[in-house]
Amino acid sequence: xxxxxxxxxxxxxxxxxxxxxxxxxxxxxxxxxxxxxxxxxxxxxxxxxxxxxxxxxxxxxxxxxxxxxxxxxxxxxxxxxxxxxxxxxxxxxxxxxxxxxxxxxxxxxxxxxxxxxxxxxxxxxxxxxxxxxxxxxxxxxxxxxxxxxxxxxxxxxxxxxxxxxxxxxxxxxxxxxxxxxxxxxxxxxxxxxxxxxxxxxxxxxxxxxxxxxxxxxxxxxxxxxxxxxxxxxxxxxxxxxxxxxxxxxxxxxxxxxxxxxxxxxxxxxxxxxxxxxxxxxxxxxxxxxxxxxxxxxxxxxxxxxxxxxxxxxxxxxxxxxxxxxxxxxxxxxxxxxxxxxxxxxxxxxxxxxxxxxxxxxxxxxxxxxxxxxxxxxxxxxxxxxxxxxxxxxxxxxxxxxxxxxxxxxxxxxxxxxxxxxxxxxxxxxxxxxxxxxxxxxxxxxxxxxxxxxxxxxxxxxxxxxxxxxxxxxxxxxxxxxxxxxxxxxxxxxxxxxxxxxxxxxxxxxxxxxxxxxxxxxxxxxxxxxxxxxxxxxxxxxxxxxxxxxxxxxxxxxxxxxxxxxxxxxxxxxxxxxxxxxxxxxxxxxxxxxxxxxxxxxxxxxxxxxxxxxxxxxxxxxxxxxxxxxxxxxxxxxxxxxxxxxxxxxxx
Amino acid sequence: xxxxxxxxxxxxxxxxxxxxxxxxxxxxxxxxxxxxxxxxxxxxxxxxxxxxxxxxxxxxxxxxxxxxxxxxxxxxxxxxxxxxxxxxxxxxxxxxxxxxxxxxxxxxxxxxxxxx
Amino acid sequence: xxxxxxxxxxxxxxxxxxxxxxxxxxxxxxxxxxxxxxxxxxxxxxxxxxxxxxxxxxxxxxxxxxxxxxxxxxxxxxxxxxxxxxxxxxxxxxxxxxxxxxxxxxxxxxxxxxxxxxxxxxxxxxxxxxxxxxxxxxxxxxxxxxxxxxxxxxxxxxxxxxxxxxxxxxxxxxxxxxx
Numbered sequence: 001x002x003x004x005x006x007x008x009x010x011x012x013x014x015x016x017x018x019x020x021x022x023x024x025x026x027x028x029x030x031x032x033x034x035x036x037x038x039x040x041x042x043x044x045x046x047x048x049x050x051x052x053x054x055x056x057x058x059x060x061x062x063x064x065x066x067x068x069x070x071x072x073x074x075x076x077x078x079x080x081x082x083x084x085x086x087x088x089x090x091x092x093x094x095x096x097x098x099x100x101x102x103x104x105x106x107x108x109x110x111x112x113x114x115x116x117x118x119x120x121x122x123x124x125x126x127x128x129x130x131x132x133x134x135x136x137x138x139x140x141x142x143x144x145x146x147x148x149x150x151x152x153x154x155x156x157x158x159x160x161x162x163x164x165x166x167x168x169x170x171x172x173x174x175x176x177x178x179x180x181x182x183x184x185x186x187x188x189x190x191x192x193x194x195x196x197x198x199x200x201x202x203x204x205x206x207x208x209x210x211x212x213x214x215x216x217x218x219x220x221x222x223x224x225x226x227x228x229x230x231x232x233x234x235x236x237x238x239x240x241x242x243x244x245x246x247x248x249x250x251x252x253x254x255x256x257x258x259x260x261x262x263x264x265x266x267x268x269x270x271x272x273x274x275x276x277x278x279x280x281x282x283x284x285x286x287x288x289x290x291x292x293x294x295x296x297x298x299x300x301x302x303x304x305x306x307x308x309x310x311x312x313x314x315x316x317x318x319x320x321x322x323x324x325x326x327x328x329x330x331x332x333x334x335x336x337x338x339x340x341x342x343x344x345x346x347x348x349x350x351x352x353x354x355x356x357x358x359x360x361x362x363x364x365x366x367x368x369x370x371x372x373x374x375x376x377x378x379x380x381x382x383x384x385x386x387x388x389x390x391x392x393x394x395x396x397x398x399x400x401x402x403x404x405x406x407x408x409x410x411x412x413x414x415x416x417x418x419x420x421x422x423x424x425x426x427x428x429x430x431x432x433x434x435x436x437x438x439x440x441x442x443x444x445x446x447x448x449x450x451x452x453x454x455x456x457x458x459x460x461x462x463x464x465x466x467x468x469x470x471x472x473x474x475x476x477x478x479x480x481x482x483x484x485x486x487x488x489x490x491x492x493x494x495x496x497x498x499x500x501x502x503x504x505x506x507x508x509x510x511x512x513x514x515x516x517x518x519x520x521x522x523x524x525x526x527x528x529x530x531x532x533x534x535x536x537x538x539x540x541x542x543x544x545x546x547x548x549x550x551x552x553x554x555x556x557x558x559x560x561x562x563x564x565x566x567x568x569x570x571x572x573x574x575x576x577x578x579x580x581x582x583x584x585x586x587x588x589x590x591x592x593x594x595x596x597x598x599x600x601x602x603x604x605x606x607x608x609x610x611x612x613x614x615x616x617x618x619x620x621x622x623x624x625x626x627x628x629x630x631x632x633x634x635x636x637x638x639x640x641x642x643x644x645x646x647x648x649x650x651x
Numbered sequence: 652x653x654x655x656x657x658x659x660x661x662x663x664x665x666x667x668x669x670x671x672x673x674x675x676x677x678x679x680x681x682x683x684x685x686x687x688x689x690x691x692x693x694x695x696x697x698x699x700x701x702x703x704x705x706x707x708x709x710x711x712x713x714x715x716x717x718x719x720x721x722x723x724x725x726x727x728x729x730x731x732x733x734x735x736x737x738x739x740x741x742x743x744x745x746x747x748x749x750x751x752x753x754x755x756x757x758x759x760x761x762x763x764x765x766x767x
Numbered sequence: 768x769x770x771x772x773x774x775x776x777x778x779x780x781x782x783x784x785x786x787x788x789x790x791x792x793x794x795x796x797x798x799x800x801x802x803x804x805x806x807x808x809x810x811x812x813x814x815x816x817x818x819x820x821x822x823x824x825x826x827x828x829x830x831x832x833x834x835x836x837x838x839x840x841x842x843x844x845x846x847x848x849x850x851x852x853x854x855x856x857x858x859x860x861x862x863x864x865x866x867x868x869x870x871x872x873x874x875x876x877x878x879x880x881x882x883x884x885x886x887x888x889x890x891x892x893x894x895x896x897x898x899x900x901x902x903x904x905x906x907x908x909x910x911x912x913x914x915x916x917x918x919x920x921x922x923x924x925x926x927x928x929x930x931x932x933x934x935x936x937x938x939x940x941x942x943x944x945x946x
Binding site: 662663664665666667668669670671672673674675676677678679680681682683684685686688689690691692693694695697698699701702705708709710712713715716717718719721722723724726727729730731733734735736737738739740741742744745746747748749751752757759760 | 769795799810821829836840853859868871880885886895899905909916919920922924926927928930931933
Binding site: 605606 | 684687688689696759760762763764766
């Protein structure tokens with residue numbers, strides 16, 4: 001659908017404005033200081049308005065917005081464009097990203113007050129927003145990859161914002177390296193697609209795949225490689241190890257990047273390239289089972305954590321697993337719906353955690369207690385988010401989780417259904433464990449006793465997000481599925497999947513709600529009346545406890561398998577460089593000066609000596625020139641030079 | 652006169668080949684170079700240099716005499732060489748005097764500040 | 768002719784050897800002027816009598832006297848031992864000498880000098896004059912060279928005076944140097 005230039009500019013400004021803000025804040029940040037937040041908020045707010053415009057445009061039915069400019073043109077098979085493609089999915093994502101980013105930037109004004117690098121924080125935050133928006137808009141693999149890398153970079157910069165802390169610096173490096181593995185696989189997949197079809201645009205590849213340009217097993221391999229990229233970015237098994245450590249970054253960063261947007265990029269990638277994915281059944285199964293397994297695994301790891309941010313981080317991994325599961329079994333709309341809901345309540349959970357740290361400077365839930373009375377707004381918003389996460393009717397999480405679990409059952413993926421249901425139980429258990437321990441009971445430390453509610457600019461966004469956590473699901477109820485109309489798989493994908501819409505099953509809904517409530521009840525029983533019960537339980541099952549607490553020992557495993565050999569190689573190379581090469585280089589230097597010392601006696605200071613040398617040289621040259629022998633030249637010069645040096649040294 | 656005596660007188664009167672003069676010049680040059688290399692007294696070194704210059708002059712004049720196309724230019728060059736050699740000896744002896752005044756020696760190998 | 772040549776050659780070369788090997792500096796100077804006289808004789812044999820006159824006047828006359836004055840001003844006590852007048856390069860220098868001599872002789876003699884006859888030298892002084900001025904068939908560059916040489920001689924005189932004059936405050940040394 002053609003747009004006027006004005007409309008194209010507005011669309012281009014959606015990622016363009018935050019990018020501009022980034023440059024402005026980088027250059028003038030030291031003069032703006034605290035004023036940086038206003039510049040940033042203005043930028044994002046405007047982008048939000050423009051995103052709503054885009055959404056409106058798509059809702060009106062004018063079709064996907066699609067325009068591009070030529071970027072590189074190397075001829076056949078080598079032309080790349082930079083463009084924009086907005087359909088329902090992208091429009092929804094644009095609004096979500098802008099909105100959550102706006103909430104975070106408002107919140108950060110109070111949270112990051114007094115930080116040494118206040119303006120730089122806002123600058124990178126805006127760069128991230130711009131990159132994420134660009135990623136959402138991308139119509140081709142290459143453009144997506146460019147922004148993919150950019151969000152990875154911003155994640156590294158933001159996790160390591162307090163890089164004076166060694167743990168933060170290490171966490172940033174770990175995040176970057178682990179996602180790099182995914183990025184490498186993604187790039188390999190892109191190259192494979194490009195070589196097979198000559199184009200990197202999603203449309204082009206889809207059409208080529210339909211027409212059968214790519215062979216069966218090659219196609220599956222390429223698709224799986226692309227999915228591995230998504231695994232890295234979305235912290236799925238086995239590349240999930242970076243997300244818990246990423247909590248070293250400031251809490252608003254965790255809320256924005258590691259809850260709502262960047263980690264959703266992997267899910268978004270699968271959704272965006274759904275037309276390609278559905279053509280390979282194997283790939284779909286891989287997606288679904290990895291998603292399901294990750295959901296269960298992360299939920300178990302969250303059960304034992306003391307750090308509230310870590311609990312929420314594992315929760316993110318688990319919920320992303322749900323989304324992958326949904327996409328893998330063909331429930332495109334359900335997966336995206338959960339992404340949309342999850343953005344709001346997960347961000348809210350993180351903001352609540354940030355509120356607690358601002359109030360009492362500790363993340364350890366066992367140092368909290370009784371905060372319900374001292375920080376009521378935080379308490380009630382977190383409860384709302386927790387209920388939504390646990391999937392309790394009628395909060396937003398219920399609708400989307402129901403859709404996923406229901407589809408799993410209806411499509412006869414019973415193993416996945418069992419995994420998902422068990423995960424529901426564990427989810428409710430761990431989140432309410434955290435909430436009960438933190439907010440109920442008696443204050444455990446001085447800090448908990450002194451805690452006060454956070455300032456308005458922090459609680460304001462929290463309240464807004466809590467409201468959304470409750471009602472955002474209402475756009476996708478079985479009564480009137482607005483969401484499903486907007487965000488649906490393409491007709492081609494729907495055909496390939498051959499899915500029939502199934503009615504809402506009250507029985508399944510009741511089962512999962514009951515399981516969720518059961519989890520909450522267990523959490524209450526274990527932690528509220530007599531908290532010692534929980535400690536006794538953990539001691540009884542200390543082996544299992546340790547296994548869960550150490551993240552199924554994945555970090556230790558990766559450390560032994562990959563990190564230690566890599567460090568050993570690094571150490572070896574450094575030693576080699578210092579010892580062997582260093583010695584070689586200094587040896588050359590010493591050799592030169594040594595030869596210089598040996599040759600010193602030649603300079604005897606006597607003019608007649610010099611005259612002797614000159615004459616001998618002239619004689620030799622004369623002989624050689626006269627005789628015109630080439631090899632004689634070399635031999636004589638070498639021999640006579642040696643003789644003269646020997647003679648001269650004695651004279 | 653007997654034929655042998657006549658023959659003897661003829662050989663005595665034969666013209667000297669050019670090579671003869673050149674060989675004499677070469678040997679004189681070599682002797683002069685040798686002397687310049689081995690004598691310690693600076694003035695004697697000058698004298699040996701004069702020997703080499705004279706050897707060169709000898710060769711020049713020999714060529715001038717023997718080669719028909721040269722137009723006798725070798726002699727002109729020899730005159731110029733004599734003039735230059737004279738100038739050189741004057742300046743060189745001035746230098747030797749100056750060195751003698753400060754260092755009280757004319758031995759060449761005692762002036763070895765450039766050693767090392 | 769050959770007798771004359773042989774006599775002059777032996778005189779020149781033996782005198783040259785005498786310059787190099789004599790233990791007394793003054794003897795060396797006298798040997799040197801003997802060598803110059805030999806060369807003058809050669810010039811006569813080579814049909815350049817004017818040049819022979821120049822040689823005697825300048826070399827035997829002026830330069831020998833100059834050298835003798837130099838010896839006088841740099842007087843050293845006479846040494847008896849051969850060792851003290853020769854430096855350590857004696858044998859190496861001998862080798863070099865043979866090398867140089869052989870090289871020169873070889874190079875000059877492998878040329879084909881057939882067809883050359885003596886008699887082209889400037890027998891008359893006028894011919895020599897024409898050559899020096901670069902007219903009448905002589906290379907014209909001689910005109911320039913002649914003038915340049917006169918400038919050179921002027922410069923040499925001034926240089927010699929400047930280098931060897933006493934600086935103000937320097938003592939006049941009467942006696943020659945100590946050992």
